[in-house]
Amino acid sequence: MNQSMFIVWRESVEALLVIGILQAWISQQSEGSRLGRFLWAGVVLGLLCSAALAGLMLWAGEAMSGPAGEWFQAGMTLVASLLMVQMVFWMHRHGPGLRQTLLRDADQRAARQGGLGLLLLALLAVSREGSETVVFLYGAGAHLHGPALGLFAIGGALGLVLAGLTVMLLRSTRRLISWSRFFALSEVLLLLLAAALLVAAMERIGGQLLAMDMPDWVYTLVGEAWWDSSALLSDSHGLGAVLAGFAGYRATPSTVTLLVLAGYWLLVGRGLYRVQRASL
Template identity: 80%
Template structure:
């Protein structure tokens, strides 16, 4: 529930930000009422594209059962983790010029294609945010069933509500939170969640490898825990479960899990340094 709420909240705020920038730009154009219709048509089509991707992924997950399904879900979870990190890197490089870049592209598309250019720009922006949301949610909730899946869905709905309230708060006052602070906090949470999804993918891959006829070192690296801290902090409930969802905490991690998580944060640190330098 916490993962889905955060994912939908973060991605919805970014999508609403893009729509808001385009709305302000349209209000300054002579044919603003006609362009507004193209804008909202692009929003609707972008949502339909995202829904189509969600349906395709769910169909593929249902069609591929057993080991094939596990490998597919592991691959999509890895993809979600990588997309989260790349999105943070991209925002570090382009956040300061996002508004100007979007307005410039809208001007160019309007001059070349008229209202259809505005529709296409909106369609691409909304479908990109929606597609990222679909991939992130699939990666985070692939293992859930029954009541846990219902809570996951409720978290997504709460994320939409929270996104609307956040945008209203950011537009009305900056006393409590600013856009820069919002993006800084959400990017930090995205990086933590990216690590958690990476660990979840490693868990799936480990389960498949341990079911195969593999050399002994594979069983040792992927199956044997290096320590067990469950007596201090279990990863199945309470604070430990929340850390497992958002950080990738494991009370009894394997050697591969430890190395992968360490490598992830080294990669993230190097990527952030390069992104700041590029910005």
């Protein structure tokens, strides 16, 4: 539930920000009402494209049974993790100039293609955010069933409500939190969630490897835990469950889990350092 709420909240805020920037641009144009209809047509088409992707992924997951389905879900979870990291790096590079880029694209497309150009810009922007949301949600909820899946859906709905409230708050006052602080905080949470999804994906892959005829060292790497801290902080409930869902914490980590987390944060830290240096 927490994962779906955060994913929908964060992605919806970014989508609403893009729509708000385009709306502000339209309000300054002489044909504002006509362009507004093209904008919202693009938004609706973007949402439909995202819904189609969601349906395709759900169909593919249902069509595959047994090991094939497990490998598919593990692969989608891994893709979701990598996309989250890629999005953080993209925002570091392009976030500060996002408004100027959108306005420039709107001017150019409107000059060349009129309202259809604005429709296409809105379609691409919304479908990109929507597609990311679909992939992230599928990766985070691929292992859920029954009541847990229902709570996951409720979390997504709450995230949508929170996104609307967040945008209203950010537009009404800058004293509590600014856009830059919001994106900085959300990027930290995205990187933590990406780590959690990466661990979940590797565990799914490890489960499939354990079912195969593999050398003994593979079973040792994947199946044997280095320690058991369940008595201090269980990963099945309470704070431990939150850390497990948002940061990849495991009370009984295997060698693969520890190596994956260490390698992940090493690469992410190195990448952020390079991006920071390049921006100076």
